[in-house]
Amino acid sequence: MVRVKTELREAVEFISVNLIKDDWPFREPFDVVFCRNVMIYFDAPTQRKVLERIHRVMKPGGLLFVGHAENFQ
Numbered sequence: 236m237v238r239v240k241t242e243l244r245e246a247v248e249f250i251s252v253n254l255i256k257d258d259w260p261f262r263e264p265f266d267v268v269f270c271r272n273v274m275i276y277f278d279a280p281t282q283r284k285v286l287e288r289i290h291r292v293m294k295p296g297g298l299l300f301v302g303h304a305e306n307f308q
């Protein structure tokens with residue numbers, strides 16, 4: 236239903252990752268992470284683990300965007 240221009244498509248990599256598994260394939264740190272409306276499915280200890288994992292793959296001063304309905308404790 237959606238087509239991305241070739242020049243943009245060449246700069247994008249789609250990877251499927253299970254957030255609660257400890258085998259994330261990312262190598263380079265991220266400036267920005269969008270993780271919207273996913274954590275709502277995890278209990279508090281799992282949310283913390285995933286947030287710590289996200290923190291580890293981000294650059295210092297990087298930005299994390301989450302959904303408005305997140306329920307971090």
Ligand SMILES: C[S@@+](CC[C@H](N)C(=O)[O-])C[C@H]1O[C@@H](n2cnc3c(N)ncnc32)[C@H](O)[C@@H]1O
Pocket residue numbers: 252253254255270271272273276302
């Ligand atoms: C409500 S949808 C949100 C989709 C999208 N992020 C958005 O904001 O429109 C929840 C998504 O969480 C994903 N999800 C649930 N558990 C996950 C997990 N352990 N690892 C990765 N994604 C997961 C589901 O596949 C689903 O796509």
